[in-house]
Amino acid sequence: xxxxxxxxxxxxxxxxxxxxxxxxxxxxxxxxxxxxxxxxxxxxxxxxxxxxxxxxxxxxxxxxxxxxxxxxxxxxxxxxxxxxxxxxxxxxxxxxxxxxxxxxxxxxxxxxxxxxxxxxxxxxxxxxxxxxxxxxxxxxxxxxxxxxxxxxxxxxxxxxxxxxxxxxxxxxxxxxxxxxxxxxxxxx
Amino acid sequence: xxxxxxxxxxxxxxxxxxxxxxxxxxxxxxxxxxxxxxxxxxxxxxxxxxxxxxxxxxxxxxxxxxxxxxxxxxxxxxxxxxxxxxxxxxxxxxxxxxxxxxxxxxxxxxxxxxxxxxxxxxxxxxxxxxxxxxxxxxxxxxxxxxxxxxxxxxxxxxxxxxxxxxxxxxxxxxxxxxxxxxxxxxxx
Numbered sequence: 001x002x003x004x005x006x007x008x009x010x011x012x013x014x015x016x017x018x019x020x021x022x023x024x025x026x027x028x029x030x031x032x033x034x035x036x037x038x039x040x041x042x043x044x045x046x047x048x049x050x051x052x053x054x055x056x057x058x059x060x061x062x063x064x065x066x067x068x069x070x071x072x073x074x075x076x077x078x079x080x081x082x083x084x085x086x087x088x089x090x091x092x093x094x095x096x097x098x099x100x101x102x103x104x105x106x107x108x109x110x111x112x113x114x115x116x117x118x119x120x121x122x123x124x125x126x127x128x129x130x131x132x133x134x135x136x137x138x139x140x141x142x143x144x145x146x147x148x149x150x151x152x153x154x155x156x157x158x159x160x161x162x163x164x165x166x167x168x169x170x171x172x173x174x175x176x177x178x179x180x181x182x183x184x185x186x187x188x
Numbered sequence: 189x190x191x192x193x194x195x196x197x198x199x200x201x202x203x204x205x206x207x208x209x210x211x212x213x214x215x216x217x218x219x220x221x222x223x224x225x226x227x228x229x230x231x232x233x234x235x236x237x238x239x240x241x242x243x244x245x246x247x248x249x250x251x252x253x254x255x256x257x258x259x260x261x262x263x264x265x266x267x268x269x270x271x272x273x274x275x276x277x278x279x280x281x282x283x284x285x286x287x288x289x290x291x292x293x294x295x296x297x298x299x300x301x302x303x304x305x306x307x308x309x310x311x312x313x314x315x316x317x318x319x320x321x322x323x324x325x326x327x328x329x330x331x332x333x334x335x336x337x338x339x340x341x342x343x344x345x346x347x348x349x350x351x352x353x354x355x356x357x358x359x360x361x362x363x364x365x366x367x368x369x370x371x372x373x374x375x376x
Contacts, residue, residue, distance in 0.1 A: 012200055047274075048234050086234070120276075
């Protein structure tokens, strides 16, 4: 996850570079937007999608792969591999890419497991279950290390994001019950 | 759904108005971005979330509410109420807002029903099931009319978007089986 916060609203027009006005557009909209007085382009601030995986290892998925972050925010904290969805990719493809980039892990992609709204920071988080095909990892520059944890070994107080904590809790709860569901949650 | 396509990439810096360079940033990124040579701001193009509902009426949900679009694209075609997720709202809250704005319908929000990737246009679509609390609607300026349809009455060839068509198909399939699931799909 490279830049974890939403960018500030635009001050200048993306199309012509003119300084924007902050006002309600004349097209029936009801919200303040950056409107260009020169070329009329309207600038919307939209939530971002964050996509990642819960990569598991072992006959019953008893170990989960976490990455120790090598970048801010939360440098040194542990996270599931995840990052911003890029234009042109599906949420599953983005989750696979981030797993490769951050952990260098080979996976077989599974089902969507959690969908979490973090409205406070304008994000929607998607985590897919994934089966690791090897226990050899090759973490990229965004990670200090990548390693496997059993439930009791998880550094619960050293996790980078609440969506990671909640997704891991759900994973081990479902695993105990022998059945993996799909979970939605609003993080406040 | 007000503007159904993704905006073009920025040409000028949102923070200082300087003309952008299109290049791979020096921060370990691997993709072309708009980079400001004056203030170093990096500009990302991210997928957008579209959120809506399947508003149903009748003892067994035998009728679905559709809106006839009064705006481009697909003016005159029929759609489920849906639009772009706004900053600061959850996907369910956004779906409720769009249902109110486009159909003026009172609903009790249900579960997330479909999640569809439309990577070609950089969108992720979320549809929630919703129970109509009244059959009186008050469509907003984006809709020519809002009315109820049984499965056989649905104007299948006059639907505005393929995610609407697929969500309606799934809805009536699940209804026949007496059990509503959660469905993911990639629209190509």
